[in-house]
Amino acid sequence: MALNSASTADNGRLLIRGADRPGIVACVSSLLADFGANVVSLDQYSSDPEGGRFFQRTEIHMPNFPARIDELRKALTTALTDGLDLEWDLVESKKVKRVALFVSKSDHCLLDLLWRHRRGELNMNVSMVISNHPDLSDDVRAFGIPYLHVPVNRDDKAAAEERHLELLQGNVDLVVLARYMQIISGDFLRRVGAPVINIHHSFLPAFVGAGPYQKARDRGVKLIGATAHYVTEDLDEGPIIEQDVVRVTHEMSTADLARRGADVERQVLARAVAWHCDDRVLRDGNTTIVF
Amino acid sequence: MALNSASTADNGRLLIRGADRPGIVACVSSLLADFGANVVSLDQYSSDPEGGRFFQRTEIHMPNFPARIDELRKALTTALTDGLDLEWDLVESKKVKRVALFVSKSDHCLLDLLWRHRRGELNMNVSMVISNHPDLSDDVRAFGIPYLHVPVNRDDKAAAEERHLELLQGNVDLVVLARYMQIISGDFLRRVGAPVINIHHSFLPAFVGAGPYQKARDRGVKLIGATAHYVTEDLDEGPIIEQDVVRVTHEMSTADLARRGADVERQVLARAVAWHCDDRVLRDGNTTIVF
Amino acid sequence: MALNSASTADNGRLLIRGADRPGIVACVSSLLADFGANVVSLDQYSSDPEGGRFFQRTEIHMPNFPARIDELRKALTTALTDGLDLEWDLVESKKVKRVALFVSKSDHCLLDLLWRHRRGELNMNVSMVISNHPDLSDDVRAFGIPYLHVPVNRDDKAAAEERHLELLQGNVDLVVLARYMQIISGDFLRRVGAPVINIHHSFLPAFVGAGPYQKARDRGVKLIGATAHYVTEDLDEGPIIEQDVVRVTHEMSTADLARRGADVERQVLARAVAWHCDDRVLRDGNTTIVF
Amino acid sequence: MALNSASTADNGRLLIRGADRPGIVACVSSLLADFGANVVSLDQYSSDPEGGRFFQRTEIHMPNFPARIDELRKALTTALTDGLDLEWDLVESKKVKRVALFVSKSDHCLLDLLWRHRRGELNMNVSMVISNHPDLSDDVRAFGIPYLHVPVNRDDKAAAEERHLELLQGNVDLVVLARYMQIISGDFLRRVGAPVINIHHSFLPAFVGAGPYQKARDRGVKLIGATAHYVTEDLDEGPIIEQDVVRVTHEMSTADLARRGADVERQVLARAVAWHCDDRVLRDGNTTIVF
Structure with a gap:
């Protein structure tokens, strides 16, 4: 992994964990695409093909990220917390x-x-x-x-x-x-x-x-x-x-x-x-x- | 990486490469989700945040995969070849x-x-x-x-x-x-x-x-x-x-x-x-x- | 270390262990020299500069070794067992x-x-x-x-x-x-x-x-x-x-x-x-x- | 190897190199024993069993070493330089x-x-x-x-x-x-x-x-x-x-x-x-x- 990827003001990290089920990656990817966020890197792990735990880390680049972070958080709450019962964090890369x-x-x-x-x-x-x-x-x-x-x-x-x-x-x-x-x-x-x-x-x-x-x-x-x-x-x-x-x-x-x-x-x-x-x-x- | 993941008849691997641009991951993920394919693992790499080359390997599990592979290939041709100018391969995991x-x-x-x-x-x-x-x-x-x-x-x-x-x-x-x-x-x-x-x-x-x-x-x-x-x-x-x-x-x-x-x-x-x-x-x- | 040094009929290994004291290396080396044995390799370790335990492994090449091994053993008994209260083994390299x-x-x-x-x-x-x-x-x-x-x-x-x-x-x-x-x-x-x-x-x-x-x-x-x-x-x-x-x-x-x-x-x-x-x-x- | 063995005033290092021949180890060991020098560690390498180059490093502990170093050097010159045509160095461990x-x-x-x-x-x-x-x-x-x-x-x-x-x-x-x-x-x-x-x-x-x-x-x-x-x-x-x-x-x-x-x-x-x-x-x- 790159030890030290450049962290610009428009970059963020989305961390997700919870019970695995089909469609999580697609749901998250579509939501990010709707926001015009480009996926810089994506790592994903399921502890088991069926009934396992799901983990995902996504680095995104999204124009005007700081101004739109609340809007994105709201959408993630609806999609991930309410819709898929997943835990998540959204972090601004610039906030070390x-x-x-x-x-x-x-x-x-x-x-x-x-x-x-x-x-x-x-x-x-x-x-x-x-x-x-x-x-x-x-x-x-x-x-x-x-x-x-x-x-x-x-x-x-x-x-x-x-x-x-x-x-x-x-x-x-x-x-x-x-x-x-x-x-x-x-x-x-x-x-x-x-x-x-x-x-x-x-x-x-x-x-x-x-x-x-x-x-x-x-x-x-x-x-x-x-x-x-x-x-x-x-x-x-x-x-x-x-x-x-x-x-x-x-x-x-x-x-x-x-x-x-x-x-x-x-x-x-x-x-x-x-x-x-x-x-x-x-x-x-x-x-x-x-x- | 898992050296030897079980390869069942319903598993496949999608390999993609080409010029990077926003939205590739989302496009692929949505298409797979439309087919009811679950992402078992996803690896992705961009050689550069802007103007780089894009590489992705996705392992999928899709009920009735062999019977529907042609249909999926058609959809990938439309979305990836025609739509995003990307090269791709779709491999049945069971075909060693x-x-x-x-x-x-x-x-x-x-x-x-x-x-x-x-x-x-x-x-x-x-x-x-x-x-x-x-x-x-x-x-x-x-x-x-x-x-x-x-x-x-x-x-x-x-x-x-x-x-x-x-x-x-x-x-x-x-x-x-x-x-x-x-x-x-x-x-x-x-x-x-x-x-x-x-x-x-x-x-x-x-x-x-x-x-x-x-x-x-x-x-x-x-x-x-x-x-x-x-x-x-x-x-x-x-x-x-x-x-x-x-x-x-x-x-x-x-x-x-x-x-x-x-x-x-x-x-x-x-x-x-x-x-x-x-x-x-x-x-x-x-x-x-x-x- | 050489994993597999050639073992000819005239090669042997002398292993020594016991309480450390000054002069062991010299005593052994002189005795071997008296027998016309060349030291091919010598490893030695003392657990402590004073009052420690002494270990030595010596590979030797000695013309006509098999015929003279009993004579050498007798000399080692006198010098090492009786003289210095050390334990030792003398092994013919060819006896795998x-x-x-x-x-x-x-x-x-x-x-x-x-x-x-x-x-x-x-x-x-x-x-x-x-x-x-x-x-x-x-x-x-x-x-x-x-x-x-x-x-x-x-x-x-x-x-x-x-x-x-x-x-x-x-x-x-x-x-x-x-x-x-x-x-x-x-x-x-x-x-x-x-x-x-x-x-x-x-x-x-x-x-x-x-x-x-x-x-x-x-x-x-x-x-x-x-x-x-x-x-x-x-x-x-x-x-x-x-x-x-x-x-x-x-x-x-x-x-x-x-x-x-x-x-x-x-x-x-x-x-x-x-x-x-x-x-x-x-x-x-x-x-x-x-x- | 011990990276940092204690170097007391009475410790030295003898380094030898030259054409290999039988008896070098014995000659050196006897000479050191005659001086009451204890061998703390000895490493030796011959590039070839016959006609090779010989290398030896010996750490010694010798009571009153600094006062007797010239005497030891003289003996080494006679035995190693003149007698066996070998190059050698004798170093006081305390001289960093x-x-x-x-x-x-x-x-x-x-x-x-x-x-x-x-x-x-x-x-x-x-x-x-x-x-x-x-x-x-x-x-x-x-x-x-x-x-x-x-x-x-x-x-x-x-x-x-x-x-x-x-x-x-x-x-x-x-x-x-x-x-x-x-x-x-x-x-x-x-x-x-x-x-x-x-x-x-x-x-x-x-x-x-x-x-x-x-x-x-x-x-x-x-x-x-x-x-x-x-x-x-x-x-x-x-x-x-x-x-x-x-x-x-x-x-x-x-x-x-x-x-x-x-x-x-x-x-x-x-x-x-x-x-x-x-x-x-x-x-x-x-x-x-x-x-």
């Missing part, structure tokens, strides 16, 4: 997602996201970086991005989460845990009002929990990996967006694995964030469709 | 492609294709195996497939090609050169009436021509590869369908490279043949779209 | 390992090993194929290899294992479970007198036990894998020899995963068997050193 | 290489090296960054490293190279062209007194010269790559140290390829520099041995 990055002390995922963003690889705005440590403030501020140090007191984690929610609510469309080494509470997830993506430093479901590189070393695996996933209340159990691995050998210490794994972590997280920001990731129960 | 395999003495690509076919991985019928050597006849006949030995006389290659054409014409939809070590003439390509896929034992365009593993060893590359491509009159210059590589080291002799490369060759060729037989490969000048 | 292959109904790993063996890729002799089903007898016998059908009665698995032991004991140096879908008892492992290699159809330690592709589909992973390991009494917990993965997507059914996974399984198993047969794999607790 | 990085405007390879260096992944000291453009000065100086802007006048490239040589001579052990878009003259290479590593943005020998991503797009390849190599007078023809590839599709524009390729470039270059700085790369004619 506002993202908060959480980090502890490891810089590799954070710096890679900031640098890719500066290069124009990621369709996002970084609203703020939040950390439980002050260490990375200079690096972050060099990119012109606010660095907010919110210490986490072991005995009162809730206080830190309250502070996080004050900073985030209404201000961000996505939270990315770029090696943030604190467990996120269910209360936070319910209140934050935005999806949360985490990078786990193992090839899930292998090596859930803390210390995955040490566990990998002890088990003697020949590949190590990383997993980007949406965060749910079940630790390391949320829907997987992307994974990758790299070959290791018996000669490598746990520190060597961590160093080599860092390369995989930053790439996997960057891909997951890029895809999410381009509305390419649709959730299907505890799994994901990545168009 | 008839394939001839050419081989010399190396068995790895041939056996892998025959074995995958027996396992049901490849939507094809193998009509015959043609070889310039008798060596592999037992292996092939164990699969219940005719083995035709057509010796190639260095001084009269044209005679062998005449014999090939007699055997092939009207009998096959695809010719696969599964390590057939003879150059194919332009005359043969023009007359055979079917596309020809070759596996080249290098990562093209590196190491064109004979002896690629020796050349790879001499150059000291750290990866070797294989390339499946449609054969054209320009040796090793045809449209690439699939490529892959594998890591090698300074310790490996040319024979080691050939042995390791054989693994890549058979996988790359198998993928290319599978995709071609599922009508997933569309040619775009000297390149391919693989849906 | 005698291997029994176990299989149930899936042919992909079995046929791949037989093909590679016929092509000269694997330094082994296949003594027999043992199966709890009759299905693959024709395929195996076409290679000129005995196929022994030993049905396994659910209520008396011990009887089948007794039959296996009768067939194997004294006749094989290695047992390979090439998708043999029966659990091996500890009693069998203790009595068989040869190492047992299994191919597990997941990236261990993810998806231990039965049905790994269904579990992978349910979890929504983006890569699937295979693991070759020595069999121990703990199911799927033995020392890992080799692993690999392949990318999958949301579009793939469990059957698609199994089909794609089969390609990884056969490659991973073939590499593990090749390395074992070349004495490249040394066990280090529950992990392996692969030279 | 002094490196100059050359860059034009693309920041990805440069920043990646600087980050990795700061994280402790690369055993080098960055003496200076030299660029023909001023663009990246802020980024570099944030790492506390001198940024030297040496404009290159199209009509007097020799003047710039003179300036480079003034800056470099005697000050660096390695020059890395981290996407420096100027051709280096043979005169510079002869005078600089240090090896020069370049990253080429294609999988050499495919797409030599300028514009490889455009050429890759035009040819329709399915993988793109990058190659790190020592620079010689023949453009893009020097000994290859490392290569890697990444999968691409028909949907990607040339700009997409460049963006995706940048990820491969920076990883390939980082690995090549890491290996060179650990003295793992030995040249063998126009190829490399990487231990």
Whole structure:
């Protein structure tokens, strides 16, 4: 897929999901054609030929899109919500997602996201970086991005989460845990009002929990990996967006694995964030469709 | 992509290509919906948002498809050929492609294709195996497939090609050169009436021509590869369908490279043949779209 | 590493393991030099610079090797066993390992090993194929290899294992479970007198036990894998020899995963068997050193 | 291999190359044992069992190494130079290489090296960054490293190279062209007194010269790559140290390829520099041995 298609003011993305039935693609295509919208790209997936779930992502180009978006939404409500009992979202491509990055002390995922963003690889705005440590403030501020140090007191984690929610609510469309080494509470997830993506430093479901590189070393695996996933209340159990691995050998210490794994972590997280920001990731129960 | 979607009698594939313009997807979708055809999967690509080339592959499920295919073809001619100046093909999924395999003495690509076919991985019928050597006849006949030995006389290659054409014409939809070590003439390509896929034992365009593993060893590359491509009159210059590589080291002799490369060759060729037989490969000048 | 170095009558392999200490490499090298043995290749690994475990694999070329092997063994006993408290093996390269292959109904790993063996890729002799089903007898016998059908009665698995032991004991140096879908008892492992290699159809330690592709589909992973390991009494917990993965997507059914996974399984198993047969794999607790 | 083994004051690396003959390993091992040097790791390669070229890299730990290095050198001269006609180098592990990085405007390879260096992944000291453009000065100086802007006048490239040589001579052990878009003259290479590593943005020998991503797009390849190599007078023809590839599709524009390729470039270059700085790369004619 094109990682970075030009997003002009007249482009939009229509995301549809629901129970599959004949004629959905035709219904949507006709409606878009009636509006003079050209289909730039179309991805579609049915979980089963009969009785399955239906997913579609359509990028459209429609002259005068912002002025006519309400009219289009009205038509989609009639056709899709009322007519076909489908869920849908219509997104203006020019409205890039506002993202908060959480980090502890490891810089590799954070710096890679900031640098890719500066290069124009990621369709996002970084609203703020939040950390439980002050260490990375200079690096972050060099990119012109606010660095907010919110210490986490072991005995009162809730206080830190309250502070996080004050900073985030209404201000961000996505939270990315770029090696943030604190467990996120269910209360936070319910209140934050935005999806949360985490990078786990193992090839899930292998090596859930803390210390995955040490566990990998002890088990003697020949590949190590990383997993980007949406965060749910079940630790390391949320829907997987992307994974990758790299070959290791018996000669490598746990520190060597961590160093080599860092390369995989930053790439996997960057891909997951890029895809999410381009509305390419649709959730299907505890799994994901990545168009 | 699903490697092996069930192909029932009521399934078909519609392939479209031509100059892009707004409304193609909608036009096709509506027409299919009018026929009661459900879109099982849809892939679409435009080479450029404005003034580009348009490619679409649609898998449909349409009750009573074989009986109504002529009616559908008539409607497509009106809508696509006459109305939008597009080229298209409509294929019945149940009509699997008839394939001839050419081989010399190396068995790895041939056996892998025959074995995958027996396992049901490849939507094809193998009509015959043609070889310039008798060596592999037992292996092939164990699969219940005719083995035709057509010796190639260095001084009269044209005679062998005449014999090939007699055997092939009207009998096959695809010719696969599964390590057939003879150059194919332009005359043969023009007359055979079917596309020809070759596996080249290098990562093209590196190491064109004979002896690629020796050349790879001499150059000291750290990866070797294989390339499946449609054969054209320009040796090793045809449209690439699939490529892959594998890591090698300074310790490996040319024979080691050939042995390791054989693994890549058979996988790359198998993928290319599978995709071609599922009508997933569309040619775009000297390149391919693989849906 | 060279997968298939020529093994002449005068070549041997010396494998050493034990507590590390200064001077082991020098002691061994001098001893070999005294015998006029040339070091063809030398791999060495210490688990820790101080107080670690030492592993070394040396390929030697020594004129008149078979006639002088007892003399060399005597010298090694004095120098390594008595002098340095190390374990060692001295193997004649020309004595290829005698291997029994176990299989149930899936042919992909079995046929791949037989093909590679016929092509000269694997330094082994296949003594027999043992199966709890009759299905693959024709395929195996076409290679000129005995196929022994030993049905396994659910209520008396011990009887089948007794039959296996009768067939194997004294006749094989290695047992390979090439998708043999029966659990091996500890009693069998203790009595068989040869190492047992299994191919597990997941990236261990993810998806231990039965049905790994269904579990992978349910979890929504983006890569699937295979693991070759020595069999121990703990199911799927033995020392890992080799692993690999392949990318999958949301579009793939469990059957698609199994089909794609089969390609990884056969490659991973073939590499593990090749390395074992070349004495490249040394066990280090529950992990392996692969030279 | 361990990317970053601890280098203490008492560690060294002995590199040997020359015509193979029996007894080299034994001779070296005994000599080291006589000095009380423990072999931490040993890699050895012979290009041919008979009449080949011999290469060995040995990491040693020797109490009081710095004080005794001259004594050891003298013994090595007698044994290896005089006795066996071999070339050798003895390096103190604590003496990390002094490196100059050359860059034009693309920041990805440069920043990646600087980050990795700061994280402790690369055993080098960055003496200076030299660029023909001023663009990246802020980024570099944030790492506390001198940024030297040496404009290159199209009509007097020799003047710039003179300036480079003034800056470099005697000050660096390695020059890395981290996407420096100027051709280096043979005169510079002869005078600089240090090896020069370049990253080429294609999988050499495919797409030599300028514009490889455009050429890759035009040819329709399915993988793109990058190659790190020592620079010689023949453009893009020097000994290859490392290569890697990444999968691409028909949907990607040339700009997409460049963006995706940048990820491969920076990883390939980082690995090549890491290996060179650990003295793992030995040249063998126009190829490399990487231990």
